[in-house]
Amino acid sequence: MRRFIPVLLSAVTLGAGATAPAPTSTLRAGVLSPAMPAPSLALTGTDGKPLGLERFHGKVVMLAFGFSNCGEVCPITLATLAGARKKLGAAAGDVQVVYVTVDPERDDAAQMRKFLGSFDPTFIGGVGTRPQIDSAQKSYGISSSKIVHADGSYSIGHSSSIYLIDRTGRLAAVMPYGHPVDDFVHDLKILLRG
């Protein structure tokens, strides 16, 4: 019997390891602990469907906020996210990018679809009315401010982090702006294992 105890313990340990979530302490992103359910989004997706995050359960979601007229931050963020999906190969099928506009006055579904599609056709945009967008921003702690130029046009300064939501819909981590593609690939692999 004694010789079976170590075998039994090993089996239990291996079994536990197989079902335990991946350790988020090794992520390159900032980790929220304990991870809590990601705030829901009462918005419309650029695919025409409601954008409740529950529809993406089972996938890892990369959620960010921006606008289609953004000339600096958003194109870099979106190119990085597209690059990360490309590097993941087949596993990218389990990763969904959701990009919510902070400029509902100019960004309708068609505009966002065109903008996001130039980076990756699988990206889904989030659009809605000003109150709906304000509510989404508040629940994620997103700040934005309008900067009016001399010619009357405007741009928007906004928070530019990327929220990483695990397969069970929990807001697991936040990647600050500026991280390279490889950091996303590293963290996505860990979250996909979870």
Add this chain to the structure above:
Amino acid sequence: MSRPFRITLLLPLVALLCALAWAGFTPIHVASREKLFEIPRGTYARRMAGDKVEILPAKIRLTLGIEDILLLRNLDEVPQVFGPTIMMPGQSFRLPFERAASYQFVCSAHASGQMTIEVEDEPVMPWERIRWRVRQWREKQAG
């Protein structure tokens, strides 16, 4: 100069040189690479009452390879926004840094609403280690 007087003069000098040699040549080891800051319970209520209390320092200094992970705990009763994210009551946020730079973050725990994080390269030269240790000692003295 009498011999006892010379010895009295030399001993502190030797001790100082030994201390500098230790501080400059001994690699820096810390128990944890995390630098912890807590947002205490009642912060929001105090601020709403007009108290401009500063809970966290306006500038936080981190050092790559030694103390390069910022750990924030929200012990307040309301959510707090720290730069890239919102922290719910009871939640903590662990943010590692891998590049030396100055980072500006929005932070609702600050009266100014802003927070700066200075991330420095790991001190490898003796004088850099001495400077790092002196600064750590000063920070500890300041509480």
